[in-house]
Amino acid sequence: MLKIDNLHARVAGKEILKGLSLETRAGEVHAIMGPNGAGKSTLGNVLAGRPGYEVTAGTVTFDGKDLLEMEPEARAAAGVFLAFQYPVEIPGVNNTYFLRAALNAQRKARGDTELDSMQFLKLVRGKVKEMGMTPELLNRAVNEGFSGGEKKRNEVFQMALLEPRLAILDETDSGLDIDALKQVAEGVNGLRSPERSFLVITHYQRLLDYIVPDFVHVLADGKIVESGDAQLARDLEAHGYAWVRERTPTEAHA
């Protein structure tokens, strides 16, 4: 589904990704772990197409198409979703209006018919119930005045509504207490399906107790230095990131 090959990327003139390669298939959950500054969030932003992230080498294909050539909105329509580390507040933009505009824009880009307001309301109310959100969410402005936990839950809610094929969770666990973390993980687990692939970016193993990955990759200094199964995350928790560096001496000179 997603194939990243030898990806190099710069932010503000500084090279952050230095030859990252990764492949995910439908139905798989991949966790990307790594110390601060390793390039985890850069990866998520490059995949979603955030301006200011310059790809200097390498390729990224999504279902065989060149993802890097596509505008952010086209990536979304193709099925890529980034759950933001810091979801923005958008005063004055009503959630229902925003969600309908997003869903219909994606449907239009895919050649599907757009939903009218009645059809959309029925759909969105169903999702609110399913995800255990408060219905008043729909009347509020996007993320305005939300707590950190509410914002992260809202990201997962948007994901449930937009039904992406590749969901990238950028440190969705950061700033969450244990209850909020569980709620977010439950939401994500409910969305796991054979057609959908997840890239779970996190600093801590804690989230992976609740969203159990099929694969764990360790990102250090801009590339993946070790891959394994869920056990790797637990080993990392026990030994720390320094342990990986010791095991991969080619990276140690950096």
Next chain:
Amino acid sequence: MNAALTPFVESMRVAAETRLPGSGLAWLDAARNAALQAFVQRGLPDTHNELWKYTTLRALSQRSFSVGNANAADLTVPQTLLPQIAADAARVVLVNGVFRTDLSILDKLPTGVELQPLSRVLRERPEPLRFLLGVHGDEDDGFTLLNRALAADGLILRVAAGAKVAAPLHIVHVGSPGESETAWHLRSLIELGEGSSLDIVEHHVGEAGIGHLANLVCEVNLRDRARLGWTVVQTAGSGTSLLRRSDCRLGEDAVLDFHALELGGKLARHELRVDLAGARSRFRSRGAFVLHDRQHADTEVLVTHRGRDTVSDSLWRGVADGRARGVAHGRILVLPGADGADGGFYNKNLLLSPDAEIDTRPALEIYADEVKANHGATVGQLDENVLFYLCSRGIPRELARRMLVRAFCAVTLDGVEPALLREYCESLLSAQLPETSA
């Protein structure tokens, strides 16, 4: 001063030779003539005038306009230019400055409301208008003087004391294609009796590309405890120059609740002067301009706190794209004796293009004690992080921009009633920015 030499001034001198309603009344002829002489001497306002600092009339001064529009009484107006803004709204329509009985709906005029075109009052019973049309003063600029010299029509609107009018009065100014570039000057009076209440919607519409000049001067007098809700929806044609000046005086406990949505015209300026003369009188204004291409809009909100415990609260938004230029000037003057006054002017602006410009100038002048006065002004750009957030959800960048502009201005529509009018304003806002601008 060589103002007399410009084509604009010359064309206005020629215009003054035509016979106007009320011509032949000695006092009116004298006042018109004096105003014309003062105009010829003074010319159009220039940028040395504080209130015209950012609005240059150099291009306008080189143009000439024909006076009035001989066939304005017969021009057909497309229904799309006359939207319904409330279920029971009475409607007054002026086409190219000419009052049109056939397009107006006056049988719905509520009891207690008296509405007549100025032209008719001047023919039938001009004497009571002496105070309105008499000698000009120091506060008059070139356009006000021109208006005094050349106003051929306008609306004389009076509400009886105690009358509470529920349905809004819809006043539509239509700019319609004529044989040449036409100028018209309207002089209006709105007078609300003690304890009365009225809502008006002043609507400017027009077809694209017409280079008309409309010069509107309006006097508003709110007696004690009167309340006026006044919403301006300005979607004049893209070639129109629209110059408005409104002088409002509020008695004790009177309330002026003003909204403006300025979207159209090539040059649109409104000088809104509010004199909070009576104790505890209150002025609230909410307004926005959204400009593109080479549009120019200038809003001057000049508030004078004269009475004790008077309140003014103004909140304006400006958006400029393309090579547009916007001006927002808010001045709060608190006179000696206006103790307990509470004034605020807040203005935020968005520039959507590197070639757009917005000048915002809040100013406070305070000569009283125990006064609260605040102002704030910012000019910024759309937040790229927010744009990216919307795009990452599949929303095309162009739509995302429009959503954010609408959101930015939405606060100024708070309190616009009825719901039909509010929805109409929201749809205008959403449609304002052209799809093609990047």
